[in-house]
Structure formats: structure tokens, C-alpha cells
Amino acid sequence: MSTIKYKSWRGWLDIKRREFLKAAATTIVVAATPIAVTSNAQSKDSRKRKRYAMYIDVSKCYGCMACVVACAGENNVPIGGFRTWVERHVKPDGSVIFVPKQCNHCENAPCVHPCPTGATFRREDGLVLVDHDLCIGCGACVEACPYGARYMNPVTGTVDKCTFCDHRLAKGLLPACVEACPTGARVFGDLEEDGELKELVESQPVEVLKSWTGAEPMIFYKGLPKEANR
Ligand code: SF4
Ligand code: SF4
Ligand code: SF4
DSSP states (O other): OOGGGGTOHHHHHHHHHHHHHHHHHHHHHHHOHHHHHHHHHHHHHHTOOOOEEEEEEGGGOOOOOHHHHHHHHHHTOOTTOOSEEEEEEEOTTSOEEEEEEEOOOOTTOTTTTTOSSSOEEEOTTSOEEEOTTTOOOOOHHHHHOTTOOOEEOTTTSSEEOOOOOHHHHTTTOOOHHHHHOTTOOEEEEETTSOSHHHHHHHSSOOBOTTGGGOOOOSEEEESOOGGGOO
């Protein structure tokens, strides 16, 4: 043992850890090379970064509310609560336009830091979620959200909002609102993967709500009228 090992317990642990990893790597290469290749590929794939997002084409929305109804049914949204809503705006020329809204799963989410218990958090895949076991219903996040996307659930006494239907994503399903939309106004996907969402967001001008807040929303709109972005 060299003296370095006794400089501090942390330094000693670092050295032991390096020795262990070196020994473990040798064992894996010698004893289990074929398995190591497979499991390495799998773990690499499961660690691949995701950045979930949604695209909404306002020109395709005609305010049928199928998304709102589907969301409420899927997520047990109580009467008086909401996870998504559809705004109706009248443009100066008198035409009516519908704009679906919900939590934007902001990259720099203003609702996260004010939470005193850590109940509101941003997951690695970009979903901003609420841990209902930790939520004390103080409402700090409701106040902090510049989009009015959160509400106090009177049944659970905790804060609720859109989760991008994380329970459905885990089963490989689309969010309920996306599946229910009869016109395809809503498109969901992973911005880190080539696909329809990435193509739509990157191939044309798109807008986010209240970009000046610095929240960096992950819902991208095509054809957003200025009346809906105040
Ligand atoms: Fe938080 Fe509001 Fe952004 Fe959703 S829209 S992540 S609730 S700040
Ligand atoms: Fe509701 Fe799920 Fe759509 Fe969010 S993604 S608005 S929770 S249906
Ligand atoms: Fe608009 Fe589609 Fe929702 Fe109907 S289901 S209100 S068309 S986004």
C-alpha cells in the first residue's frame, strides 16, 4: 500500500474503486465477452438521450375538444380541473382560430426551482413531472408557471398538470390527446431522433409561447396568432 491510500478516506476509496473497475473489466473481457457485447449495446441504447416535444399546427385545429375529453378520461382529471385546454381567438379580420395549450415541459422550467420539497422536477427525457408523494399543495409552482398550466387537484390535494402521458409513453403509446385528434393537429415525438416531429420542427418556422420568459418550451406551434401569445 502506498502512502497515497491513507491521505484521505475519499482518496483511498477512489483508488480502490479504480482497482475494482480494472479487475471487473478484465473479468468481463476474459469470461463473458459475447454477453458483454450484447448488454453493452442494450445499455447504450437505453441511456440514449431523449427530448420529448410536441408540435401543434394551429391551422388544423377546429376546436372539437376531442383532445381535452380524451385527456380528462385518460388522466382522471376532476370536474373543474384541466391538463389541456383549447383557446378560441378572433383575429382582426373576424376569423376564428383555435389554439390548444397545456404544460410546455419547458427545458428551463420556472416551476421547478420554487418547489420547496422537490416534488416538481424535470426528468432526463425532458418531461416535467410532479411527485405526488412529495407535493404539499403549497401552490408555489402554480404561481411560477407563466403559462397557467397547473391547477390544484381538489381530489388529491396536490398539484396536477399535463405529464405528456408518461404512463402511455412507457408502454410505447402516444399521448391520449395526440391519438384522439381527428385532424392530426398534434404531433408528438423525440427531438433527438429522426422522425416526423423533428422534421416538422426543424424544416419550417415554428414558434413557442412567451419565448421572452426564457422558459424554453418544448411545444412548438405552426401558425400561432399573436392574439394567443400574450
Ligand atoms: Fe412548468 Fe409551466 Fe413550463 Fe409546464 S409550462 S414546465 S408547468 S413552467
Ligand atoms: Fe393530457 Fe396526456 Fe395530452 Fe398532456 S399529453 S394534454 S396529459 S392527454
Ligand atoms: Fe384541435 Fe385536434 Fe384538439 Fe380537436 S382534437 S381541439 S382539432 S387539437
